[in-house]
Amino acid sequence: MQLKKASRVRSVQPGDLAQVIEIDAGITGLRKPAYWGEVLARYGGGRRRERFFLVAEMDKRIEGFVIGEVRDWEYGMPACGWVFGIGVRPDARLQGTGTRLLEEICEGFRRLGVSKVRTILARENHLILSFFRSQGMMAAPFLTLEKDLG
Amino acid sequence: MRLQKNTLAALSSVLEFAANPGEQLSAAEIARKYRISPHHLAKVLRVLGRARLLESERGVGGGYRFTGNPKRLTLMDVIELFEDISAPRRGARRAAHRERPAPAASEVEDAIGVVLAEIDETARATFRSITLETMLKLIARRRK
Numbered sequence: 507m508q509l510k511k512a513s514r515v516r517s518v519q520p521g522d523l524a525q526v527i528e529i530d531a532g533i534t535g536l537r538k539p540a541y542w543g544e545v546l547a548r549y550g551g552g553r554r555r556e557r558f559f560l561v562a563e564m565d566k567r568i569e570g571f572v573i574g575e576v577r578d579w580e581y582g583m584p585a586c587g588w589v590f591g592i593g594v595r596p597d598a599r600l601q602g603t604g605t606r607l608l609e610e611i612c613e614g615f616r617r618l619g620v621s622k623v624r625t626i627l628a629r630e631n632h633l634i635l636s637f638f639r640s641q642g643m644m645a646a647p648f649l650t651l652e653k654d655l656g
Numbered sequence: 657m658r659l660q661k662n663t664l665a666a667l668s669s670v671l672e673f674a675a676n677p678g679e680q681l682s683a684a685e686i687a688r689k690y691r692i693s694p695h696h697l698a699k700v701l702r703v704l705g706r707a708r709l710l711e712s713e714r715g716v717g718g719g720y721r722f723t724g725n726p727k728r729l730t731l732m733d734v735i736e737l738f739e740d741i742s743a744p745r746r747g748a749r750r751a752a753h754r755e756r757p758a759p760a761a762s763e764v765e766d767a768i769g770v771v772l773a774e775i776d777e778t779a780r781a782t783f784r785s786i787t788l789e790t791m792l793k794l795i796a797r798r799r800k
Contacts, residue, residue, distance in 0.1 A: 635784070636786070
């Protein structure tokens with residue numbers, strides 16, 4: 507069996523954005539260039555060391571991305587790492603790309619001194635939920651609440 | 657939430673098979689290891705076989721072989737074969753009672769039904785998000 511080459515995880519660059527938008531649109535069905543422009547401005551380029559926007563690249567193609575940051579003391583909780591989004595091209599899945607992206611962002615969180623990583627996502631998002639579960643993530647001792655603002 | 661005896665026996669069995677990929681295991685081995693009555697387990701394995709998660713080999717040295725995909729098969733896929741853990745429809749419990757409840761009791765029951773449905777939704781989402789492979793990793797982590 508021929509082993510597939512592993513992708514390289516690095517910080518996002520402005521030239522990657524078109525591919526990130528394409529990956530996200532392929533997964534969610536929505537093209538959001540303005541949103542991704544803002545995410546790049548806020549999380550890209552290493553402007554703040556607690557913010558991360560990483561991509562996995564192989565043969566000059568972006569295979570996936572992850573975004574997150576270390577956040578402080580909300581509701582009295584100690585600082586922790588938050589993963590806001592992760593996506594991998596459907597044809598690049600099951601090759602460890604998502605695992606490498608998550609490991610790399612967690613390593614960044616660890617370097618900043620936090621010991622927990624958290625994420626939040628829809629109950630119906632079985633694919634990503636299963637991915638996070640497979641990485642050893644368990645239910646956190648929090649509840650998300652919402653209300654119609656009518 | 658509690659799972660029924662059959663469901664727990666089924667989960668133990670599929671996890672045992674998934675932990676031993678390609679191996680043929682006998683019902684007696686599983687029954688012994690998990691202290692399940694062989695008669696009871698035979699029924700459970702038949703259901704798993706009908707769902708094409710197991711293949712049975714007859715004769716001397718016969719047994720079962722796992723044919724599911726541990727990376728894809730979730731706890732919910734197995735649980736659903738044995739019990740319905742979907743949230744009860746609102747008012748369904750009340751319909752089972754012959755007497756009409758007092759309006760105040762009916763309001764309380766309705767509101768409790770909403771809370772129970774919320775809990776059940778979370779339980780179902782959890783079962784759906786955990787594959788057999790993830791469960792095997794969890795078991796290994798807890799062993800350390």
